[in-house]
Amino acid sequence: MRFQKYFIFIFLLPLIISCSDETEMESNNQMEHSSSLEELIKHTEEFKKEIYSYGNGIHVAVGYGIANSIMVEGIDGNIIIDASDSTYEAEIIHNQFKKINSNPIKAIIYTHNHGDHTFGTSYYYNLYEDKPQVIAHESTDYYMERILGILNPIISKRSTRMFGTALPEEQLINVGIGPYLGVGNSPVGYIKPTITFQDNLKLTIAGIDIELYHAPGETNDQLFVWLPNKKALMPGDNIYRTFPNLYTIRGTTHREVKGWVDSLDQMRSFNPQYLFPSHTRPLQGTAVMETLTIYRDAIQYVHDQTIRLMNKGYYPDQIIEMIQLPKEVASSPFLKEFYGTVRWSVKSIFNGYLGWFSGNISELDPxxxxxxxxxxxxxxxxxxxxxxxxxxxxxxxxxxxxxxxxxxxxxxxxxxxxxxxxxxxxxxxxxxxATNPNKRNYFLATALELNPNFESTTLLPNTKELLNEISMDMFFDILSVRLNPEKIDSSQYRVCFAFSSGLKRTITLRNKVAEVSSIDSECNLEIESDDQVFKETLAGLRKPIITVASGTINTNGESTAFLRFLGYFTD
Ligand SMILES: [Zn+2]
Known part of the structure; x- marks a missing residue:
């Protein structure tokens, strides 16, 4: 059935997530790396599977999939900060944590929406009758839906390249902020947040005083966790032991670099004694403030110098040849370019302030x-x-x-x-x-794809549970961006949907766009369906022809009319 193939548009896997190379004035585009391949290989030690602890009731699992997962012990329960990249890894991590403290998990905090921090959640959720709270910034779910929804095909494809998930094991050294991406091991276990906030939130769970602060940086929805009684800070992905990903080559919305510096400064204002980043190993003592400071300085340097040179009229391709981190900063082990790079950051900063046009007239309409x-x-x-x-x-x-x-x-x-x-x-x-694993993996993956026998594989199967976590409006947004203008004429055609939940939506085809609205009149075709059945049909878990023929999805007209309509959204 062609439909099934075409309609599997969600959930390949958003992975999401999200050093120091001195760049020199050169005539070609090659990067001159100060870090060597040996250093990248050595960097893998950072991800040795281990539970780290400083004896203060906080434990961090490093090396289990790409992101860390942190457990904080409370009185009659524990909390988890970031649930790892898969339910598979979450279970392995939890088995380790239980050896330390087997109290139930009362809450899960997402530091941000990326899958390596959120996809393990349903493991914990399914474990208890008394469901743990899921706490996040108010925009986390919006960004998650966008990646699982309208942007999924391209972000998945580019993530697969950047994280080298299709590469033979021997080709993968590491992925810069973790050993490998573990999401392919199990279904996506994202659960929508149950508690959200805008600027900050203070709460006590299982006797633990927790402060959460919105801290835009690697993502707009990023937060950091401050445990005042323990002087411990969980900065999410706003700091880890490599140069920050001010831009990610798998593709991202613009990352506000100045906001990132501000977020690090807010963290510094607490004078933390312990730092538990969501990637790479934790830190304690004076190293915490020193590292936060040098990290924010490096980011500010790249930001400020890019703008200084922009204002002089240089184009992005010129500026990348002119900026290198100062020696004092570049020598920090936290600023080796094993994830982000200065060059990619410069272009992103330029683009964030001035957009894609470099200012060079030959590049306006080339x-x-x-x-x-x-x-x-x-x-x-x-x-x-x-x-x-x-x-x-x-x-x-x-x-x-x-x-x-x-x-x-x-x-x-x-x-x-x-x-x-x-x-x-x-x-x-x-x-x-290449000493940057993102670049290395992306190039190796692209070389694989150039092989005429290459077959792309779906990294993750979608599941009914996951569809339930994605709003119906996102499904309509997906339809809208999949409308194939070659399959329709310009005349108006309206299809009205009534779902068992009471939700009503209408798609009006007109001028080769699909307008989604709540209008409920002059429908050329009326569709009645259970919400979940409709989602499963669009996601390829059900065959459209069978759902219509069996009356699981009802139409007021010819059943073929609905199938023809779905055909407009296929390539
Ligand atoms: Zn991450």
Whole structure:
């Protein structure tokens, strides 16, 4: 059934989540890394599976999947801060925690929406009759739905590359902030928050005084946890032992870099004695304030210097060649570029303030990719010469240049299979030397995809439980962004939906857009369905033809009309 294939649009896996290379003035685009491959390999030690503790009732599981999970012991119960990247890892972690204290889990705090902090939750939720509270910032669910929903196909694909989930085990060194991504091990266990707040929230759970502060940084919904009686701080992903991901190459909404510095300053104002980040190992004593300070300084430096050079009129590609971390900062083990990089951050900061236009007139309306490739090839004496240039670049180990030439040959559709093979060689060679795991994994994964026999795999199966955690409005948003304009004409066509929950929604097709509204008149087609059945049908867990034929989804007209309507949202 074609429908089933096409409608599996959710839940591949958002992983989400979210050093120091001195960049030098150079003529090519290669990064000159101060960190070496040996250092990256050594960085894996940071993720040794272990429960760390300072004897103050706080315990952190490091190395179980990508993100840490923290347990705080209370009087008659415990709380969990970040539930790990899967129910599979959550269970393993909980078995370790129970050896320390087996009291029930009373609450789970999400430091932010990313899956490596939230996907383990249903394990705890299903464990107890008396369900634990799930506490998060008020915008966490919005961002989670967006990643599970309208952005899922592309974020999943790019996350798969960045975290190297499709790579053979021997190719994966680590993922910069963790050993590997564990989400593929079990269904997504995200549970919607039951307690949310805007700016800050103070509460006592199981006798533990907890303060939560909204702290935008790696994500807009980020929070940090402050335990005043223990002088312990849980900063979420706003600090970990690598240069921060001020931008992530899997794709992200703009990260407000100045806000990130402000959030670190707010953490510093508490003078914490213990730091339990959600990635990499915890810290105690004077190292905590020293590290928070050098980290915020590094971020502010990149932010301020980018703006200084922007204001002088430099373009992003020029600024990345002009900024490097000061030596004092770059030497910190917390600022090696094992996750974010200065260069990618600079471009993101530029884009955040000025948008995509560099200011350079040749880049406002440039020639199309194909036109540019044609001129390029003519300039070197034709397509065959261009191909010879590619071979020469590969022979000379000039691999970034090889990638750029292969872009043009692919646009020209010239010797595509040979070109792709050489492009894969270039990607693999760059990856082999890359000391940033994001770049390394992304390039290796792309090389795999260039193999003609490559078959993409779904990282995560979607489950009925997860569909229940996603609002119906997100399903309508997904339909809206999947409308295929080639399948419809411009005339108006209205389909009205009535769900068993009482919810009503209408899709009006007009001018090749799908307007979603609550209008309930002049319907060309009326659909009645159970909420969950409709979600399962769209997610590919049920076959549309069977749900309609069996009357599980009712229509007031020809059942084929509904199937035809669903067909408008397929490629
Ligand atoms: Zn994370």
């Amino acid at each position: 020639l199309s990719r194909l036109e540019e490739a044609k001129r390029f090839s003519t300039m070197v004496g034709g397509e065959q010469n261009l191909f010879s240039e590619l071979e020469k670049a590969i022979k000379n180990q000039d691999m970034q240049w090889a990638l750029q030439i292969s872009d043009r040959l692919i646009a020209l559709d010239f010797q595509v299979s040979k070109t792709k093979k050489l492009r894969a060689t270039a990607a693999q060679t760059i990856a082999a030397e």
